[in-house]
Amino acid sequence: MRKLCRLSTYQVMAGVAAVVLISGCASVPAPIEQMDIAKAALSNANRASGDEFAPQQFELAKTKMEAAKRAMQEKNYRYARQLAEQVQVDAELAAIMARSAKAQRTAGALQENNRELQQEIEHDAQ
């Protein structure tokens, strides 16, 4: 007890701060699973040609993924989790937008071809 009393105010404050920091870190675990989900979503968007057909959304997801990795390195797990969750939705949106744009292109090409075939049919009938 005497020893405790001998500790300076600064030492006590440093101890309290250390405890708070340690407990803070312990309450926010590293979002490893969420990071994996984000990586998978980004990879899926890449396979769907998100960079070509939904460049804005895809770039946004990529930039956030880099920021999430940096936050993980800095052990800022709360921020890393938030960023990884945002990467997931941004990448999912990019993938769907890309698939939609590709489907629109296919539909347009088919419809154009159908018009040409219709002209052929009319020509053959004459």
Place this chain on the structure above:
Amino acid sequence: MQNHRCLPMILLAATMLSACSSMSQNPALTEAHNRYYNARTNPKIIDMAEPELIAADESIDDADHAVNERQSNDVVNHLAYIAKQKAAIAEATALWKATELTVVDAAIKNYLARRLIKLSRAACLRKRNLYPLDIKMNKTGYF
């Protein structure tokens, strides 16, 4: 006694008012609510992207819950962003599925048109084989 009976109603009204006022104070959450409302009231999205709409609905609830629990602006903004993007995913999914149906429809028409051309040309060829002289005469200008 009458005042006591009214108290729960007053509290409920006060809670609802405070919830509404706190929600409208966060622009990100207001934006998410608007996006979600637009998706939820679009029959095509309800029809074609129901699971995505449910996911957006859950995210909106999470964000509202965070506001009611007076969580930090940072947390609310993050949850509102997730909700807004999920509403956008529902919109994009509905558009994608509708476009896929257009592709299928156009592909069927394409197949039928090609088939029709093939059949009519085959019929024409058969006719030529049956009446070769007529064709020759046509080509040489007898008729």
